[in-house]
Amino acid sequence: MEIQWYIGLAAALFCIGIVGVLTRRNSIIIFMCIELMFNAVNLLLVAFSKMHAASAAVQSNPSVVSDAQIFVFFIMVVAAAEVSVGLAIIVMLYRNTHSVDVNFLNRLKN
Amino acid sequence: MSITEILFWGLSVLALCSAILMVAVKSPVHSILYLIVVFFAISGHYILLNAQFLAIVNIIVYAGAIMVLFLFVVMLMNLNAESEPKKNRLIQFAGLISGGCLFLVIIAAITKSSVATEMVQMGGGNAGLIKNLGMVLFTDYVIPFEISSVLFLSAMIGAVVIGKKESSTVTPKGD
Numbered sequence: 001m002e003i004q005w006y007i008g009l010a011a012a013l014f015c016i017g018i019v020g021v022l023t024r025r026n027s028i029i030i031f032m033c034i035e036l037m038f039n040a041v042n043l044l045l046v047a048f049s050k051m052h053a054a055s056a057a058v059q060s061n062p063s064v065v066s067d068a069q070i071f072v073f074f075i076m077v078v079a080a081a082e083v084s085v086g087l088a089i090i091v092m093l094y095r096n097t098h099s100v101d102v103n104f105l106n107r108l109k110n
Numbered sequence: 111m112s113i114t115e116i117l118f119w120g121l122s123v124l125a126l127c128s129a130i131l132m133v134a135v136k137s138p139v140h141s142i143l144y145l146i147v148v149f150f151a152i153s154g155h156y157i158l159l160n161a162q163f164l165a166i167v168n169i170i171v172y173a174g175a176i177m178v179l180f181l182f183v184v185m186l187m188n189l190n191a192e193s194e195p196k197k198n199r200l201i202q203f204a205g206l207i208s209g210g211c212l213f214l215v216i217i218a219a220i221t222k223s224s225v226a227t228e229m230v231q232m233g234g235g236n237a238g239l240i241k242n243l244g245m246v247l248f249t250d251y252v253i254p255f256e257i258s259s260v261l262f263l264s265a266m267i268g269a270v271v272i273g274k275k276e277s278s279t280v281t282p283k284g285d
Binding site for chain 2 (some may be wrong): 001002003004005006007008009011012013015016017018019020022023024026028029031032033035036039042043046047049050051052053055065066067069070072073074076077078079080081082083084085087088089090091092094095100
């Protein structure tokens with residue numbers, strides 16, 4: 001498989017996530033679109049690491065390929081921590097405003 | 111067309127269709143279920159790339175833990191009713207246009223680049239196996255691994271502190 005198809009797939013998933021963030025108003029769905037963008041980037045990182053695994057310069061030092069996948073692993077770790085705090089914030093938002101619509105969060109505007 | 115390419119295109123179509131449905135569908139529960147389908151498709155891509163550890167971690171962490179957390183929150187708040195108000199069509203159109211513009215820019219950039227036709231190693235390579243990743247993780251990256259445990263602890267404390275009911279504001283003490 002050529003790398004351009006992976007780049008195209010990851011870019012399409014990322015842009016779908018961006019469209020979701022821009023158009024939806026339910027804060028839970030906005031949060032899920034952010035997770036979708038995380039996953040698009042992770043997929044692209046893994047694809048690039050396997051692209052470098054096929055190149056000749058890496059054959060002498062194979063641990064370079066593992067580094068990218070460790071990086072993806074740490075992105076997943078940070079995303080899991082972020083989700084727990086973010087969902088707690090959404091629960092607090094629902095408790096205060098009885099809605100999860102992000103348009104109610106405009107108190108800093110004035 | 112080899113079996114790998116057929117699997118790649120099948121998983122890509124599944125991921126893209128589920129992602130579009132996730133954004134487009136009204137009910138939050140259906141949206142979460144479509145996102146789980148996207149995560150399974152991405153795990154299939156990881157397996158095709160022979161990144162077995164990441165495939166398993168993706169299923170366990172994302173589809174197993176994070177999405178169940180989302181489902182719990184949605185069901186806790188009883189949001190399954192289509193509570194989203196009437197949306198402004200202009201804002202929807204503007205979001206669609208801006209996302210499409212970003213996509214076009216990225217696609218136009220990669221078609222000009224020199225790496226676009228480089229091949230990705232699909233099946234072989236043992237860099238993504240648990241043995242190699244574990245060796246790298248516990249030798250070169252042991253300090254970030256330990257720091258991530260501190261991050262988890264602070265995230266847990268933060269979630270508890272934020273999610274706690276604020277009883278002190280209701281009954282002010284002191285006086």
